[in-house]
Amino acid sequence: MSAVLEVASALLLVAGAAFYLAGTVGLLRFPDVYARLHALTKADNLGLGCVVLGLSLQAESLAVAVKLLLIWPLVLAASATLSYSIARRADRLGITPWQGKEDR
Amino acid sequence: MTALEWPLALFLLANLLAALLRAARGPTAADRMLVALLFGTGGVGILLLLGRAGGNPALVDAALVLALLAAIAGAAFARRAWTDGDADERRP
Amino acid sequence: MTVIAAALWRGVAFALLWWTLAEGRTENWGLGLAIIGLATLASLRLLPATALRLSPRGLLGFGTFFLVQSIRAGTQVAIMALRHRLDLAPAMLELPITLPPGAARIWLANTLSLLPGTLSVDIGATHLRLHVLDRRLPIAHEVAQVEARIAAVLGMEK
Known part of the structure; x- marks a missing residue:
């Protein structure tokens, strides 16, 4: 394996971990359930995308690389539908979104 | 092979543990459900990293099946919510 | 005609999927071909060729x-x-x-x-x-x- 690929793979893996961290920070810091959903659906999915791409650069064959890349859209679809279910439920239960300080 | 996979897998695991704080704090049931979302993406990431770190390619298949089941469960869930509606839900 | 074209395209897609899942190994292609055929049939049954046209x-x-x-x-x-x-x-x-x-x-x-x-x-x-x-x-x-x-x-x- 070429050194360039190895470095690119390592960078992608670290970037992926950073996005996961941002997602977790958002989950803990953001003011309401909707904002937290934003953090998880976007940051974590990009984090997983980076990890998957990073690992597929090191894959021993093309088929294995494609298999790894196939996981990403599946997880995207899963988290988008789950996020919709949670947001819709929260809305139906009457949870109003946090409006920001300047409006209060 | 890079030696990054082990520490990164542990790092993601630490993320999942930190997210449990959100589940504990709530404040609403919807907030607690968020952790399920994180465990999906995080769990798949951890499985893949461990598969590479331990040289166990079967974990990639495990991650694929997990992702597939999550997608199907999500679709089934959404479909139910779609047809049932939640007329019986009341404001707390 | 649309049915044959759709069956062909979907068959190719399922074959690619099988190749990916088997990680490029060829010893199980007999089983693979049977499953690809069944998957194509099932997909045509569940989602008729006329219902889906992707550009x-x-x-x-x-x-x-x-x-x-x-x-x-x-x-x-x-x-x-x-x-x-x-x-x-x-x-x-x-x-x-x-x-x-x-x-x-x-x-x-x-x-x-x-x-x-x-x-x-x-x-x-x-x-x-x-x-x-x-x-x-x-x-x-x-x-x-x-x-x-x-x-x-x-x-x-x-």
């Missing part, structure tokens, strides 16, 4: 658009989360949808949840309820853009 160009356009936008979305929300002061101006919006009900709308809602700053909350009969992280951004314009991309994939050029 390859539209699909490519959507794919690249989605990739670029999801990188933007992840970076944007990561910066928001990690910045010292939270600078959010969230709001609930109701926007009209032009796509027909069914799969196209679900696809729209799911895509918007993964794009920068928007989160689908409820698909109504005429409107889509969205939560936005920053109401100062041109949300309606972005939603219209995604709608046009999806319409292009489904061959419903506006």
Whole structure:
């Protein structure tokens, strides 16, 4: 394996971990359930995308690389539908979104 | 092979543990459900990293099946919510 | 004719999937061929050839658009989360949808949840309820853009 690929793979893996961290920070810091959903659906999915791409650069064959890349859209679809279910439920239960300080 | 996979897998695991704080704090049931979302993406990431770190390619298949089941469960869930509606839900 | 063409395309797609799942190994191709045939039959039964017509160009356009936008979305929300002061101006919006009900709308809602700053909350009969992280951004314009991309994939050029 070429050194360039190895470095690119390592960078992608670290970037992926950073996005996961941002997602977790958002989950803990953001003011309401909707904002937290934003953090998880976007940051974590990009984090997983980076990890998957990073690992597929090191894959021993093309088929294995494609298999790894196939996981990403599946997880995207899963988290988008789950996020919709949670947001819709929260809305139906009457949870109003946090409006920001300047409006209060 | 890079030696990054082990520490990164542990790092993601630490993320999942930190997210449990959100589940504990709530404040609403919807907030607690968020952790399920994180465990999906995080769990798949951890499985893949461990598969590479331990040289166990079967974990990639495990991650694929997990992702597939999550997608199907999500679709089934959404479909139910779609047809049932939640007329019986009341404001707390 | 459409049925034969659809069967051929779907068969090729399932064969590629099998090749991926078997990690390129060839010793199980007998079983693979049987499963590819069954999967193609099942897919034609469940989703008739006339019900689905995807435009390859539209699909490519959507794919690249989605990739670029999801990188933007992840970076944007990561910066928001990690910045010292939270600078959010969230709001609930109701926007009209032009796509027909069914799969196209679900696809729209799911895509918007993964794009920068928007989160689908409820698909109504005429409107889509969205939560936005920053109401100062041109949300309606972005939603219209995604709608046009999806319409292009489904061959419903506006």
